[in-house]
Amino acid sequence: MAPRSIAESVYRRMRSDLLRGRILPGTRVTEQWAATRYRASRTPVREACRRLAEEGLLTHRPRHGYASPVIDQGEIAELYDVRRALEVASVRAAAAAPGDRPLLAQLRRAWEGEPPAPGEDAVYRDEAFHVGLARIGGNRSMTAFLEQINARIRLVRVHDFLDPQRVRWTITQHLDLLDAVEARDADRAAALVDAHIAESQRHAVDSAGAALAALWTGAAAG
Amino acid sequence: MAPRSIAESVYRRMRSDLLRGRILPGTRVTEQWAATRYRASRTPVREACRRLAEEGLLTHRPRHGYASPVIDQGEIAELYDVRRALEVASVRAAAAAPGDRPLLAQLRRAWEGEPPAPGEDAVYRDEAFHVGLARIGGNRSMTAFLEQINARIRLVRVHDFLDPQRVRWTITQHLDLLDAVEARDADRAAALVDAHIAESQRHAVDSAGAALAALWTGAAAG
DNA sequence: CTTGGCGCGTTGGTATACAACCGGGGCACG
DNA sequence: CGTGCCCCGGTTGTATACCAACGCGCCAAG
Numbered sequence: 001m002a003p004r005s006i007a008e009s010v011y012r013r014m015r016s017d018l019l020r021g022r023i024l025p026g027t028r029v030t031e032q033w034a035a036t037r038y039r040a041s042r043t044p045v046r047e048a049c050r051r052l053a054e055e056g057l058l059t060h061r062p063r064h065g066y067a068s069p070v071i072d073q074g075e076i077a078e079l080y081d082v083r084r085a086l087e088v089a090s091v092r093a094a095a096a097a098p099g100d101r102p103l104l105a106q107l108r109r110a111w112e113g114e115p116p117a118p119g120e121d122a123v124y125r126d127e128a129f130h131v132g133l134a135r136i137g138g139n140r141s142m143t144a145f146l147e148q149i150n151a152r153i154r155l156v157r158v159h160d161f162l163d164p165q166r167v168r169w170t171i172t173q174h175l176d177l178l179d180a181v182e183a184r185d186a187d188r189a190a191a192l193v194d195a196h197i198a199e200s201q202r203h204a205v206d207s208a209g210a211a212l213a214a215l216w217t218g219a220a221a222g
Numbered sequence: 223m224a225p226r227s228i229a230e231s232v233y234r235r236m237r238s239d240l241l242r243g244r245i246l247p248g249t250r251v252t253e254q255w256a257a258t259r260y261r262a263s264r265t266p267v268r269e270a271c272r273r274l275a276e277e278g279l280l281t282h283r284p285r286h287g288y289a290s291p292v293i294d295q296g297e298i299a300e301l302y303d304v305r306r307a308l309e310v311a312s313v314r315a316a317a318a319a320p321g322d323r324p325l326l327a328q329l330r331r332a333w334e335g336e337p338p339a340p341g342e343d344a345v346y347r348d349e350a351f352h353v354g355l356a357r358i359g360g361n362r363s364m365t366a367f368l369e370q371i372n373a374r375i376r377l378v379r380v381h382d383f384l385d386p387q388r389v390r391w392t393i394t395q396h397l398d399l400l401d402a403v404e405a406r407d408a409d410r411a412a413a414l415v416d417a418h419i420a421e422s423q424r425h426a427v428d429s430a431g432a433a434l435a436a437l438w439t440g441a442a443a444g
Numbered sequence: 445c446t447t448g449g450c451g452c453g454t455t456g457g458t459a460t461a462c463a464a465c466c467g468g469g470g471c472a473c474g
Numbered sequence: 475c476g477t478g479c480c481c482c483g484g485t486t487g488t489a490t491a492c493c494a495a496c497g498c499g500c501c502a503a504g
Contacts, residue, residue: 004284005487030454041489046456050269054276062226063455063496078363081311085364089307141300141374142307145367152363228457252485263458268486285465285486447504455496465486474477 007044011051014038018057018068019120019158029058029066055151071208076156080201083149084194086142087130091177091193093137095186100136104182107132111174115167122161122170123154129174133181159207160200229266233273236260240279240290241342241377251280251288277373295427298378302423305371306416308364309352313399313415315359317408322358326404329354333396337389344383344392345376351396355403381429382422 003009014034017023035045049066052058059069098104107129116122127150134143161167173196180189236256239245256267271288274280281291320326329351338344349372356365383389395418402411 007487032454042455043488043490047272047487050272061497064498065454075363078361081315081361082308082364082367085307085311086304089303093303139300139303141297142304145304145371149367254485264486265457265459269456283466286467287485445504448502450501451499453496453498455494457494458492460491461489463486463488466484468481468483470479470481472477472479474475 005044006040007047010034010038010040010044011048014048015052015057018052019155023068025068025070027068029068031065055148057151057155071156071212073205073208073212076153076205076208077201079149079153080197080204083146083153084197084201086146086149087134087193087197088190090134090137090139090142090146091181091189092186093139093142094133095181095184095189097138098136098181098184099138103132103136104178108175108178111171111178115171118162118164118167120158122167123157126157126161126170127154133177136181153204156204156208159211160204166203227266228262229269232256232260232262232266233270236270237274237279240274241380245290247290247292249290251290253287277370279373279377293378293430293433295430298375298427298430299423301371301375302419302426305368305375306419306423308368308371309356309415309419310412312356312359312361312364312368313403313411314408315361315364316355317403317406317411319360320358320403320406321360325354325358326400330397330400333393333400337393340384340386340389342380344389345379348379348383348392349376355399358403375426378426378430381433382426388425 003012014023023029029049031042031045031049034049035042038045049058049060053060053066056069058066060066110125111129116125127147131143131147131150134146137143161170173192177189177192177196180192236245245251251271253264253267253271256271257264260267271280271282275282275288278291280288282288332347333351338347349369353365353369353372356368359365383392395414399411399414399418402414
């Protein structure tokens with residue numbers, strides 16, 4: 001939990017600031033500015049910025065610097081397509097041979113109990129669910145790639161999970177999915193996750209559009 | 223083509239050294255050593271090492287340093303599973319709506335003409351084919367992830383493509399695949415690419431095993 | 445209005461220094 | 475002789491200073 005290095009610490013705080021909108025899309029982020037803000041030298045800040053840029057949470061133009069990117073609806077759709085391809089494959093594997101039964105039970109408990117708070121918390125718990133499912137599939141590389149995708153879309157999914165009704169919908173979907181995996185019904189599990197992500201995709205693209213519009217009016221008002 | 227920065231240059235030379243076996247698996251790679259070897263300071267070397275570690279061409283233990291990893295057959299299989307999931311999805315998209323017809327024709331010409339030389343050249347041209355196909359699918363994010371996967375497996379695929387007969391086999395498979403895509407037969411294209419990659423996977427896992435064995439005897443002899 | 449040059453800000457790279465940390469070798473002790 | 479512990483050298487992670495290359499906006503001249 002405790003960050004081992006300054007670079008790690010800066011990375012986390014900066015990521016949180018980006019995800020929570022404390023650094024608005026379109027803002028330029030210079031290394032010096034970040035170094036001042038996070039009380040560190042440029043060295044760890046550079047590393048943090050590079051990592052964030054790889055995840056798509058910052059854009060980088062050589063010799064010009066970093067900036068918080070404006071979200072692109074088309075790209076969101078694309079990322080969800082990648083996610084769908086990966087998750088369908090890994091859920092199939094999980095249903096075919098669920099290696100880690102205890103983890104499966106743990107996932108179920110996590111979603112049958114207290115629902116997550118809307119917002120950032122819900123996003124992280126949703127990610128944990130999908131990554132856990134991938135882990136049951138047994139392909140560590142698949143899991144790693146999925147985590148990368150998740151980091152990439154996290155910015156959008158925060159909006160996605162602000163609606164409590166939406167969170168409830170997610171819960172039932174997850175439980176259905178777990179049923180299918182436990183019943184070793186690979187086809188059904190694959191179909192469910194495919195539909196689940198497709199629906200999430202539509203919602204995410206829409207809410208990103210709304211957020212973009214709000215940003216416009218907000219920018220006009222401010 | 224010309225590297226824009228020292229970090230980029232170091233990255234490329236180091237990657238080439240790793241892929242060509244000029245840095246043997248198991249070797250420790252300290253920043254200072256690399257800095258001396260590539261005539262650069264630690265700063266760009268660190269960036270290069272970080273990138274290579276992300277691609278899996280180097281392992282990294284905090285406060286201990288980098289090392290060239292020993293290849294793991296299980297992991298290779300996993301990476302091919304990820305690749306298969308991604309390519310099946312993107313080829314489906316390409317067959318459903320082949321946006322870039324000229325690129326399609328270009329891919330065909332590339333494989334109907336002079337066959338690539340076995341080894342590194344063949345690997346790069348094979349990658350270019352699959353990435354090109356993904357590009358026709360129109361999902362830039364998918365393409366980017368595929369490129370990442372490719373970088374990750376490249377080390378193995380070099381062995382994969384040493385056999386000229388294997389190169390010829392690849393060519394016919396590629397041309398069949400192009401036929402299916404041009405005929406807009408998504409199911410057939412998906413099935414073909416699925417089988418193509420599954421077969422490549424078997425071959426890669428086997429040849430990795432052989433390479434590993436050779437490394438053992440080589441290490442014993444040396 | 446366009447164009448060319450100038451200055452400033454920022455990155456990318458180099459050099460240097462130092463603390464935290466890890467691993468291994470050697471030493472002491474059983 | 476075996477075993478455990480400690481210390482030392484090596485390496486990373488971080489800080490800091492500095493400089494060149496480069497992009498961008500401003501401004502002035504045509």
